[in-house]
Each structure stands twice: as structure tokens, then as C-alpha cells.
Amino acid sequence: MNEDRESQPRVRVAVVFGGRNSEHAVSLMGAGSVLEAIDQSKYEVVPIGIAQDGRWVLASGSQTYAIESGRLPVVDESGTALALPSESGSLVALQPGEIPRSLGQVDVVFPVMHGPFGEDGTIQGLLEMAGVRYVGSGVLASAVGMDKAYMKALLKAAGLPVGPFVVVRDRDWRTDRARVLKEVEELGWPVFVKPARAGSSQGISKAHDLESLEAAVEYAREHDPKVLVEAAILGREIECAVLESLGDAPPEASVPGEVLVQGDHDFFDFEAKYYPDQMALDVPAGIPAETAEALRAMAVRAFEALGCEGLSRVDFFYTPSGELIVNEINTMPGFTSLSVAPQLWAATGLPYDRLVDRLIQLALNRPVGLR
Template identity: 60%
Template sequence: MTAPTPHRPRVAVVFGGRSSEHGVSCVTAGSVLAAIDPEKYDVVPVGIATDGRWVLESGDTQRLAISGRELPHVDGERAAVALLRDQGATDLVVADPGSVPEVIGAVDVVFPLLHGPWGEDGTLQGMLEMAGVRYVGAGVLASAVGMDKAYLKVVLRDAGLPVLPGVVVTAREWERDPAGCRDRVAALGYPVFAKPARGGSSFGISKVHDASELDAAIALAQEHDPKVLLEAAAPIGSREVECGVLEAFDGGCDTSVPAEITVTGDHEFYDFEAKYLPEEATRLDIPADVPEATAVRLRELSARAFEAVSCEGLARVDFFVLPDGELVINELNTMPGFTPLSMYPQMWAATGLDYPALVDRLVQLALRRTTGLR
């Protein structure tokens, strides 16, 4: 392990991005920027605009909050930011249009708060690996596997972990043989859920009650990803429970108390509005009201999933508790949301680690990480 840098570490908080979760990422960044200790870290907010432009963003956390039903966004007209690798260090360089670039200084840690493709999926992590920059969270492979729900099922199933059955429909297959795709989905038994394979925040997800709704559901999912996962719905009476995993300083991992999500009102499932808009009817029970043996099993399976995917830093593991008490893993998120309504920080707060301490631990874990292959 490499010791932390002796000076006040410079942390670049990177957010926004090109995915449909751009606004959610900005809200997450606002929460982290408000919590990170400016006396302990030199914090630099870096935004990625929807066109991919990197800019030196505002640290104004109010600007990065949800306003009514409107999500914030990165102002792509701000001064451009680049990473410059020189003599063993990677510097942040800033330049206004037409001005001489200014070197801010070496970056000790990047805190990537991007959700979805082009950020949470290993692409940004790969760039940082090539630049020799430490960063918070999972590496290239774990990020890619966690982002792709279809491959996540393969990895978890191979590790002996329980998952729901599903089939993948690619854009090529749907164009070449739609009837065959419909037959494969029908074999799962309706209802099913149609999901963008590499999406998040419940964008593009719909519940398909019967075959008449399938084509429209696939079309909706394809607006976010040409690769679609069709997944068997959990039985009626199943409960949605989540558990947080956090890397330990000794190389192992710790798990949080589990939490249960109950969606009420007009929502059939935990969709975008239920997740992020405070006026929507969602009840969170932390800790989840489950038998002690079930809570222990949830935490055990969460740690096993974390290790199976080779995660680092943090992850949130989502489960269904079936009516018979059996557990199946729904998803694993390598960069779960950090908004004020997000489950991950709330679970850790209930476990005894408050939000500022959680942010600090993630940065400290990254500072202790070696660069290169691990």
C-alpha cells in the first residue's frame, strides 16, 4: 500500500457526463461537495458537459440541487479543464477561451460521481488508470460489469449467487429476428421488466404485463441503450431490500444494515420519480424489518457479490426478498447515488458512519491505493 500524500491532498470531484443521468450526477456532486472537509482537502469541482467538454465548475452546492422537478446541469461554457501527465505527476490544467493555460497543480485523487455510460462503466476509470491517477471506487472491469446488467448476472451466477432469469435482446437481434426475440421473452413468463442493459436511475425501465406491451417497452429501453435486458419479475409479495458495502482499510469489506424500499401511490416499481423527487410516495425503512437471520444473510451475500465483481471502494447491492424468504440479487451499483434521498448514505448513517465520515473514508481509501495493476 502507498502512504497518503503528506500535503493537503487535491481532490477533483468529477460529475455530469454524457449519459441520461447527467442531472442526477450533478445532484450527487452537490451533496459530496457540501460534505467534504475543505480544511483537510483542496477540492476542485470538475464538470463534464453533455457534449463531453470538461470544465472548471462552480462549487456552489445550491446550484447543484434539484429545483422543483428540474435537475441541474454542467455549464459547458466555463473554463476548460484537462489532465496533463508530466514527470510522474498528473496536473490539472485550466484555460479560458483565448487565454494561456494555467496549471492548478497535481491531482492526488479523482472522486468520479458520474452515473451511467461514459463514466460509471469503466471508461473514465480506464482513462485515469492510463494517467496514473488514483480515484474513488471500482476499477475498470468491476465498473464495466456492474454497469452491464446482463454480464453482471453471468458473473454473479458463476460465483454461485442467486439472480433472477433474464434474456438479452440486442439491436441487431431485434432487427433480424423480432419473432425469435419475442419467443425468448415469452419463455420467461409474463410479467417481465424491460431495462436498458447499461443504464441506471430507472431511466427507460418499464414493466411488461403481457406480449402486447413488449415492443413498446423494448423501444423505450433502446432510447437509452441498444442492448436491452428482459428480466423475469419477482413474484407478487416480494420485497425490495438493499445493502451497502464499503471497502475496509485492511483490504476486506464492511456491510451496512439493510434497508427496505416500499413504493406506494401510483408507482408500480421504484422508478425515477420515486427515487429522486421528494414529493413522490416512497417509504424507506432503515433498518429493514426482516428476521435477524435474513439480515445476516443479506450482508453476507452483499460482501460475496462485492468480491465476486472485484469491487473497490463502495457498492450498493439490491435484493428481492421473495415471499418464501429466499433472496435474489437484482443489481449491484459500483457508484450508487449520494443525493440527500439516496439509500447508500442513509444505510451507512444508520450503521454508525455519517455522511461526511463516509465521504472522507472513500477519499482516504483512494489515497492508499496503488496506481497500475492491483
């Protein structure tokens, strides 16, 4: 190892994962891959778990954060309790019966967080208040990217093609259900029903008529009182990852890949995404070269329309008539080494360990505050 590198203090990276939402386990699986891939000679890693009740704890860097014997991983709540005071950037240990003690400053936070209270701008706002640099999009892009209703409205305003949809708000469902059902019926059958602010296909189902629609909305409302109903679009599912460039160059788009659901899954649900041998990724996707280039350009436009930073994954439908329709953008996509976005970058020439390093360097080079 180079002596100059040995004498330099390592950059301190806090990898934050978990959270109090239905994507808790998905976050842990991604964090496990990051902790394994990160260059320990270059970075001092502090693993921080957010328990399902919202408490922050100093986690184990050696724990296996993976599905084992069908059981989803959870944050071990027995670790030292932590806090991140505003405007200090220092972690503080909070042991019962002891005076709070500082664990030192953090140079950058890598929030491998999904869903509400993590990917939706909330932890980003906390880190902004604390004056700490972090990987990924800021408050506004994270919030808009999490709320599929506003995301689609913004993408449509930017001139990007999106499919027909209806937003089912809590009060309307309780007080004016007949009107809501009529609006959805006009989309045609079948429809996909999903929580407006959730990911990893949690709470999603397919409805073929009014009777199954009501059950589907109630199922989605278990995750979020605000629900999105989308017209089914016949087409292939093509995905493209986008990465912010170092310096002033425009964002880069990966080669596109096609998601192929295997087994008995009716659509790309949670088990198809995260359980072994339930999906395949055909990368590069078998689509015409000019279509692939148009899709990559649209992915970058979606990234810039939301004001994203760091990375994102943009999902498309490619219809039999050759039309490209944007389904959604994920500002913190699934991030295990076998997740779609990392696989797309690996196929583009950026392997997982270098992708992790690139994201940390992007965060370190970004100013704190308004930008």
C-alpha cells in the same frame, strides 16, 4: 485548529460530475452533497463538471446542484475548459486564445458519476492512464457492474441466485425479432424491460403482453441498443451497501434497508427515486435476523465477485417463501446524503461526512496501476 494540521498542505480532491448520458442530473445531485459534506480544512476541493457534450469545465463550488421547481440541474458550460493529460496528473486550463496553463496536480479524484461514460469504466480508464488515484471500483468492475447482462452472468457464476432474464441484442432485435419475443414470452408475464447499460431507472418499463413488450423494448433502446428483459419477481426490495475496509480486513456490509415506493408508482422508477416524498426507506429492514445476516454475507460476495473497490450497493428481492435473489449491484450508487446507500451507512453508524472521508482515504491508500 491544530498548528501541525494548519502547516500541512491539504490533500487536493477533484470532485468530478455530470457526463454525457441520461444520468447527468443524478450525478450533479450527488456531487452537490459531496461538495457540501467534504471537510474543507482537510481537503482542497476542485469541482469539475463534465458538460452534456463531453467537455470538462472548472465548475462552481457554490452552485446548488438540486432539482428546483421541477427542473433538473445541468453543468454550467461557461466555466474554464479543462484537460487531464495522460501520465501527468495535472489539470490544464484551456482558454481560447491563451497558452494552456497548469492548475497543478490532483491527489485524488472523486468521480460522482453514473451511467455510460462515467460509471462504466471509461473515466476509470482515463484516470488509470493519467496515474491518478480515484474513489470507487476500477475499470473491470465498473464495466461489468454497468452492463447488467454480464453482471448477472458473473454473479450467477459465483453461485449467487439471480432471477431469469433474456438479453436482447441490437442485431437480434432487428433481424430475428420473432425468436427474441418467443424467448421473452417463456419468462412469463409481466416482465421488466430495461437498458442493459443504464441506471437510475432510466428507460425502464413493465410489459404485460407481447404488444406492450415491443413498445417497452423500443423505449429501452432509446437509451441503449442492448436491452435486458427480466421476469417479474414477487418480493420485497431490500438493499445493502458494501464498503471496502482500510487495510487487509474484508469488506463491510451495512444493515439492510427496505425500499417502500409511495404514491402511484408501479415500481421504483426515476421519479420515485429522486423526487421528494416518493419513496421511504425502512432501515433496518423488518426481516428475520438470520435473513439479514445471510443477505449481508451475499452482498459482500457480490462485491468480491466483481472485484469492486470503494463502495457498492447490492439490491435484493426477498420473496414470500423466504428466498433471497440478487437483483443487481451498483458500483457507484446514488450518492446524495438522502440516497439509499448513505442512509444505510448512517444507520450502521457511519454518517455521510465520515463516509465521504472514508472513501477519499481508501483511494489515497490504494496504489496506482495493477493491483
